[in-house]
Amino acid sequence: MNRVRxxxxxxxxxxxxxxxFAFWKGRVALYAILRGLGVGPGDEVILPGYTCVMDVNPIKYVGADPVYVDIEPATFNMNVSLLAEKITPRTKIIIAQHTYGYPCEMDAxxxxxxxxxxxxxEDCCLALGSKYKGRMVGTFGKAAYFSSQWNKPYTTGLGGMVTTDNPNLAERIEDLRRRHMCRPRAKEVFMLRAQLMVYRSLIYPRTTALAQQFFRYLTRKGLVVGSSSTCEFQPHIPDDFFKAASGVQARSGLRQLSRIEGNLAHRRRMAALYxxxxxxxxxxxRGHDPQVADPVMVRYPVRITEKDRALSEAAQAGVELGSWFECPLHPIETPLAPxxxxxxxxxxxxxxxxxxxxxxxxxxAGEKTVRRTVDFITKFTVAR
Ligand SMILES: Cc1ncc(COP(=O)(O)O)c(C=O)c1O
Incomplete structure (x- = not known):
């Protein structure tokens, strides 16, 4: 059988x-869902105002307008008490983004x-395996999308997936793929494969900050396949955006899936240790009632008062500290008005x-890394 299939x-x-349905990136998966559901000019799509701009682009690409809902501070998810007031006759879609892995209040x-x-x-890009009331996130909405980019629950370098139980939507996505999807170029796939090999052998918590700086430099020089090109910081669809997954990503994804339970169990154990x-x-x-929310976290968020200083000291000390989201539509360079x-x-x-x-x-990131990271971060002041 075809490996992607x-x-x-x-x-x-x-x-x-x-x-x-597998795609080149998670954002492409969202685009396929929006197109498949017939979302277009004049429609509104509601999502939390605490997300990645790459998640907003597909909404703009189909000609719809994003409408932002503020978050609930404890979970970083959409504050559901503010949701109803955002709905207008133009609202077509609500995106339930399970931020960092915390499941949204799906019933509400x-x-x-x-x-x-x-x-x-459902945006499950940060939430593979999380459960809400005993049921896996990604099974509540009409469709869900996932990402397997470098920082996501598992990595195929870049990658996205749609799941759905809806036969009409599935047929429309299949049709869109047949008629409009482009294939990744051989050079891109070759570079991605090389990057995955380097990642597997060289990237560890102590080397992450350095590697990320080097990676961004190489991306600017066009020497590696970056997660986002500069043209993706404006709401205009690049020519080759609607791109298929490659065999390299599929092979890597199958390998990752074969050990997924171990990955998820590790995340739960390390989150409990934090x-x-x-x-x-x-x-x-943040305590949670496991009967309601049983998260598998992609990263463990903490609030501190001196974020910039912590990030720069972490890079020097070889401590892996992530900074998303840096602004409501991450990253900080995003011009928000468009x-x-x-x-x-x-x-x-x-x-x-x-x-x-x-x-x-x-x-x-094993127990030793977790202890070292806690030693580092607790030197700063917690923000309450
Ligand atoms: C919440 C969220 N959704 C979707 C995406 C898009 O995923 P991808 O980078 O695979 O396109 C991202 C980040 O990149 C994200 O953080």
Whole structure:
């Protein structure tokens, strides 16, 4: 069987979904869903104002308008009490983004959506394996999309996936792929394969900051396949955006899926260790009722008062500290006006952007790394 097909079916089976569609990136997966659902000019798509701009681009690419809802400070997810007031006759879609892995309040979101006849889709790019009321996220909405970019729950370098149980949507996505999708160029696939090999052998928590700087430099020089090109910081669709997944990504994805339970169990264990170590030092942690929210976190967020200083000292000390999201539509360079975001409309998201750094949970970050990271971060002042 075609390797990409095999990957799609294996992923869909693992998610308990009837259909899976792999793409070059997660943002392409969202674009396919929006096109498949017929979202277009004049429509509005609601999402949290605490996201990556690459998640907003597909909304603009189909000609729709993003509408931002502020977040709930404890979970970084959409504040559902603010959702109904954002709905207008133009609202077509609500994106439930499970930020960092915390599951959204799906019952409340689905209720508001049903009351107004709006479709819900789920952004699971940061939340593979998380459960809400015992059920896997990605199984609540009409469709879900996933990312396997470098920083995501598992990595195929770049990569995206759609899952859905809806046969009409699946047929429309299949049709779009047949008629409009382009193939990645041989050079891109070759470079991605080389990057994956380097990643597997050289990138560890102590080397991450240095490697990221070097990687950004190489991306600017066009010497590696970057996650985002400069033209993706404006809301205009690049020519070769709607791109298929390659065999290299599919092979890597199949390998990752074969060990996914170990990956998820590791993330749960390390998150519990952060909880315990931070609590011992008097830092607040977010308890959750596992009957309601059972997160598998992609990174462990903490709030501090001096984010910039912590990031620069971490890079010097070889401590892996993440800084997303740096602004409501990450990253900080994003010009917000073309995306319809005005400063002040999501105050909690803006505050979180100033305060949150995130700590590693991936399979290469073991107990020693977690302890070292906690020792480092607790030298700073927690923001409450
Ligand atoms: C919440 C969220 N959704 C979607 C995406 C897009 O994923 P990709 O980079 O695979 O296109 C990202 C980040 O890049 C993200 O952080």
């Amino acid at each position: 095999d990957y799609e079916q294996t992923f869909a089976r693992w998610m308990g979904a009837s259909h899976g 979101i689905l209720k508001v959506a049903a009351d107004h006849g709006v479709t819900v889709i 909880d315990r170590l931070l609590t011992e030092r008097g830092w607040p942690t 995306y319809g975001y005005q400063q002040g409309i999501c105050p909690e998201a803006e505050k979180a952007s100033r305060e949150v750094v995130n700590l590693p949970l991936h399979p290469r």
